[in-house]
Amino acid sequence: xxxxxxxxxxxxxxxxxxxxxxxxxxxxxxxxxxxxxxxxxxxxxxxxxxxxxxxxxxxxxxxxxxxxxxxxxxxxxxxxxxxxxxxxxxxxxxxxxxxxxxxxxxxxxxxxxxxxxxxxxxxxxxxxxxxxxxxxxxxxxxxxxxxxxxxxxxxxxxxxxxxxxxxxxxxxxxxxxxxxxxxxxxxxxxxxxxxxxxxxxxxxx
Numbered sequence: 001x002x003x004x005x006x007x008x009x010x011x012x013x014x015x016x017x018x019x020x021x022x023x024x025x026x027x028x029x030x031x032x033x034x035x036x037x038x039x040x041x042x043x044x045x046x047x048x049x050x051x052x053x054x055x056x057x058x059x060x061x062x063x064x065x066x067x068x069x070x071x072x073x074x075x076x077x078x079x080x081x082x083x084x085x086x087x088x089x090x091x092x093x094x095x096x097x098x099x100x101x102x103x104x105x106x107x108x109x110x111x112x113x114x115x116x117x118x119x120x121x122x123x124x125x126x127x128x129x130x131x132x133x134x135x136x137x138x139x140x141x142x143x144x145x146x147x148x149x150x151x152x153x154x155x156x157x158x159x160x161x162x163x164x165x166x167x168x169x170x171x172x173x174x175x176x177x178x179x180x181x182x183x184x185x186x187x188x189x190x191x192x193x194x195x196x197x198x199x200x201x202x203x204x205x
Contacts, residue, residue, distance in 0.1 A: 002181060002199045004162040005097045006151065007129075008142075009109040011167030012185050013091055014123060015084040018045075024081070025071055039065050040075050048076075049110040051139045080118050090191050091125055096203050098128045103199070107132040108151050108164065110141050131155045142166070143174035152178075163198050165191065 010016040018040070022032045036042075040061060048057050054076045061072045097103045107129050111119075113136030120126050133151045140147040152159055164175040165183045172182035183194045192203040 002161060002163050003102070004104045004106060004157055005094075005195070005199075006106045006108050006162050006164040006175075006180070007094065008164075008166040008168075008171065008185075009107055009111065009119075009126075012087065012165055012191075013094060013125070014086055014119065016082055017084060018075070018082050020084055021074065021078055021081040022071075025074060035068065035071060039068050040072060045075075046110065046141060048112045048114070049135045050141045051113060051136045054112070054114050076115065079115050080122070083119065083122060086123055086125065090185075093192050093195060093203060094125060094128060096192075096201075097195075100201070104130045104155075106130055106151060106155065106157075106162075107134075108142070108148065109133070110135040112136045142168075142171040145174055145178055148175055148178050148180070163195070 007013055018036055019032055022035055023029075026032050026035065044057065044061065048054060058072050058076065062069050065072065094105060097105050105128065109132070111134050113134060116134060116136065131151075131154065133147060133154070135141045135147060138147055138150055140150065142148075148164075151157065159179040163181040163183060164172065165185050166172050166175070167185050169184050172184045175182045181198055183189075183191065183198075185191055195201070196203055
């Protein structure tokens with residue numbers, strides 16, 4: 001029986017995309033793609049989600065790509081410009097479960113502890129959770145099973161009573177290995193419909 005809804009944040013409740021910033025900085029899409037695949041790639045950003053200080057991260061890339069010094073500094077200097085609002089239909093789902101006393105809601109997110117306060121100022125719904133596990137604070141990142149175990153231990157949850165929602169398949173697979181139910185959310189899916197099937201509730205009625 002599902003009692004706990006565990007949300008990823010970026011890609012599920014919040015639109016976060018570095019291209020939103022770098023399309024303002026570079027004149028062509030090819031330049032944007034090169035920068036975000038070679039200069040400041042996803043795996044590099046993931047280490048900040050693991051807790052690496054932002055200035056240390058920038059210095060590392062500037063040493064490798066000195067010709068992009070200003071653009072690299074913009075990654076976190078203008079980080080708020082990568083946020084493009086919340087995913088409204090999924091936020092309504094979150095609010096449904098927040099207001100339903102039969103359920104608890106949690107967040108399990110790969111997010112830097114240094115940038116998360118910016119998101120908290122922008123999105124009031126981040127105050128809704130019964131608990132948040134943030135990778136930057138834990139020095140662990142999904143899909144490492146250890147961070148899921150932190151969630152279970154800290155809030156005294158049973159994995160079999162949790163459904164985990166994430167936009168990355170590998171993170172869902174990790175959750176399933178620990179006996180969570182999971183939803184791999186994509187733009188083509190209705191999160192409300194997926195959760196209605198797992199929880200036997202009627203969200204949109």
